[in-house]
Amino acid sequence: MPGTLWVIAETGADGRLARISAEVATLARGLGADAGRDVAGVVVAPPGIAAGAAEELAAFLPRVLAVEAPAAATSPAGVVIATAVARMVSGDPSACLLVGASSDGRDVAGFLAAMLGVGVLTNAAAITWDGGPIVEKGVFGGRLVTTSELAGGAGIVTVALGSVTAEAAPAVGRVEMVALPDGAPSGTPAADLPEAPPVTVLERVVEAAGAVQIEEAKIIVAGGRGMGSADGFRVADELATELGGAVAASRAAVDAGWIPYSRQVGQTGKVVKPEVYVALGISGAVQHKVGMQGASTIVAINTDSDAPIAEFADMFVIGNLFEIVPALVAELRARRT
Amino acid sequence: MKIVILAKPVPDATGQERLGPDLRLDRAAIPPVINGNDEYVLEAALRLRDAGADVSVTLLAMAGAFGPDALRKGLAMGADDAYLITDPALAGACALDTTRVLAAALRRLEFDLVLAGVDSSDGGGGIVPAGVAALMGLPYLSYASAIVPEGGRVRVRRISPTGYDLLEAAMPALVVGTQALGEPRYPTLRGIMGARSKTITTWSLADIGLDAAAIGGEPTTTRVRSVRSPEARGSVRVVREPATVAATQIVDFLVERRAI
Numbered sequence: 001m002p003g004t005l006w007v008i009a010e011t012g013a014d015g016r017l018a019r020i021s022a023e024v025a026t027l028a029r030g031l032g033a034d035a036g037r038d039v040a041g042v043v044v045a046p047p048g049i050a051a052g053a054a055e056e057l058a059a060f061l062p063r064v065l066a067v068e069a070p071a072a073a074t075s076p077a078g079v080v081i082a083t084a085v086a087r088m089v090s091g092d093p094s095a096c097l098l099v100g101a102s103s104d105g106r107d108v109a110g111f112l113a114a115m116l117g118v119g120v121l122t123n124a125a126a127i128t129w130d131g132g133p134i135v136e137k138g139v140f141g142g143r144l145v146t147t148s149e150l151a152g153g154a155g156i157v158t159v160a161l162g163s164v165t166a167e168a169a170p171a172v173g174r175v176e177m178v179a180l181p182d183g184a185p186s187g188t189p190a191a192d193l194p195e196a197p198p199v200t201v202l203e204r205v206v207e208a209a210g211a212v213q214i215e216e217a218k219i220i221v222a223g224g225r226g227m228g229s230a231d232g233f234r235v236a237d238e239l240a241t242e243l244g245g246a247v248a249a250s251r252a253a254v255d256a257g258w259i260p261y262s263r264q265v266g267q268t269g270k271v272v273k274p275e276v277y278v279a280l281g282i283s284g285a286v287q288h289k290v291g292m293q294g295a296s297t298i299v300a301i302n303t304d305s306d307a308p309i310a311e312f313a314d315m316f317v318i319g320n321l322f323e324i325v326p327a328l329v330a331e332l333r334a335r336r337t
Numbered sequence: 338m339k340i341v342i343l344a345k346p347v348p349d350a351t352g353q354e355r356l357g358p359d360l361r362l363d364r365a366a367i368p369p370v371i372n373g374n375d376e377y378v379l380e381a382a383l384r385l386r387d388a389g390a391d392v393s394v395t396l397l398a399m400a401g402a403f404g405p406d407a408l409r410k411g412l413a414m415g416a417d418d419a420y421l422i423t424d425p426a427l428a429g430a431c432a433l434d435t436t437r438v439l440a441a442a443l444r445r446l447e448f449d450l451v452l453a454g455v456d457s458s459d460g461g462g463g464i465v466p467a468g469v470a471a472l473m474g475l476p477y478l479s480y481a482s483a484i485v486p487e488g489g490r491v492r493v494r495r496i497s498p499t500g501y502d503l504l505e506a507a508m509p510a511l512v513v514g515t516q517a518l519g520e521p522r523y524p525t526l527r528g529i530m531g532a533r534s535k536t537i538t539t540w541s542l543a544d545i546g547l548d549a550a551a552i553g554g555e556p557t558t559t560r561v562r563s564v565r566s567p568e569a570r571g572s573v574r575v576v577r578e579p580a581t582v583a584a585t586q587i588v589d590f591l592v593e594r595r596a597i
Binding site: 013076082107108111115117121134140142144149150155193194195198199200202203213219243251254255267276290296297299311313318320324326327328331 | 567591
């Protein structure tokens with residue numbers, strides 16, 4: 001049906017459906033009901049992965065198309081997914097495409113915009129429907145919220161992590177395996193685009209520090225300049241362990257080499273949306289704020305009573321984190337028993 | 338080796354933004370700087386040259402209202418020259434327009450590598466470089482924490498959710514880099530002085546073969562309907578107590594908010 005709302009899914013390193021895709025699917029299902037539009041998902045992944053991830057996505061959507069793309073095993077996902085999706089939707093200029101604002105999702109959106117010649121709204125924190133998707137997002141580090149629309153109500157929207165809580169549909173949808181011919185779809189700008197030489201994945205490396213994905217954590221304990229050293233992060237580790245959370249950091253701590261970049265929250269790191277964010281020795285510059293202001297509860301501990309984080313924390317504790325955090329760990333243990 | 342850096346002039350993150358009547362950024366009202374993430378890829382290019390490679394570094398920027406001031410810092414850091422596409426019609430250009438303009442400009446430049454930052458500090462969409470690669474048929478290697486060009490090919494470590502992927506492609510190619518490339522240098526006094534004599538070439542849309550009527554102005558694909566301030570968080574609870582008392586209050590607070 002014309003004007004279908006498409007959810008473009010992504011898979012993680014483990015081949016499972018990414019959390020953000022389940023959220024985007026939940027959001028799209030609600031929009032489809034409001035708009036009276038069909039909603040469908042598409043999974044483009046290597047053979048052996050596509051079908052399973054599509055089954056997972058079908059828990060959230062009435063219809064999911066699974067495309068087995070051998071190229072996805074040896075090339076970065078973005079261009080492979082975008083090429084397949086461009087072919088599937090090229091006959092429907094009123095289609096709306098929703099994809100997570102993750103690394104792969106942004107790559108997909110960028111390629112698709114150029115391939116289809118359509119507009120993109122990015123980092124949607126919330127979407128409503130009025131003739132098309134109406135997108136709210138924070139700009140300038142969250143100091144302003146804009147509401148935007150796509151011309152003609154059609155195009156692409158990238159959706160920020162945590163826009164909604166993923167919720168399965170009442171009934172499981174059906175999965176269709178789809179075979180796509182190679183090459184660019186005719187009748188779109190993509191047909192005239194020069195073909196790019198391939199990008200090859202030589203190796204996929206799993207790092208110990210990368211095994212923890214801070215985007216997935218419900219509780220985050222983050223350390224900043226006030227941690228003082230790599231050793232200082234031990235207190236953050238202890239608190240995170242006690243709370244069942246993950247350790248993250250501000251840019252200052254990453255630049256100092258105390259913790260790897262994969263743990264960085266903020267403008268140049270990751271955007272997280274946990275239930276609890278405990279900020280230790282983090283001043284709260286706007287570049288950090290943009291990565292964590294979506295947390296439900298923010299507790300900050302800082303020696304500096306003038307730290308900007310006081311302006312957007314829910315609880316601001318003035319004091320020495322190396323005294324307070326061990327006391328906090330002891331208090332949590334005492335209450336557990 | 339010729340490297341072109343896509344450098345976006347953005348409002349200084351420490352300043353106050355103002356919006357124009359079209360609810361888009363009033364870019365003339367704020368002193369611009371080069372987008373922070375673009376400085377990381379500029380630094381990566383300069384380090385290749387420091388390591389002894391024969392590298393020329395060119396900045397390419399698109400701006401509606403901003404003048405060339407933002408580019409001077411990049412030249413002072415060590416870039417050799419700069420091109421600024423500026424045209425009244427570019428005010429309010431959407432991402433697709435921006436993509437088309439940058440691709441049209443790149444077709445007029447020689448390069449082995451195009452480098453871009455992962456996203457911008459103003460809009461933060463992070464989608465333009467992929468579109469530029471698609472329009473130009475360039476291999477696209479994104480989220481780089483290391484960039485190694487060698488023998489006509491480029492290898493990139495692409496940050497993945499669990500580590501990194503090692504990617505390789507033939508040059509010319511477009512690489513999107515992250516902060517993990519390493520801290521950008523500060524311009525030296527000599528660099529600042531030297532930047533004054535470096536050339537910033539200004540191009541209009543007509544200069545790069547585009548029709549101003551088809552780009553920008555009335556935005557072609559997206560429109561801002563309204564702008565508001567975010568809802569304020571509830572009032573902050575401030576605690577200034579000895580450690581054990583503070584610890585008890587924190588746990589009480591988390592329990593009260595049903596956070597633990």
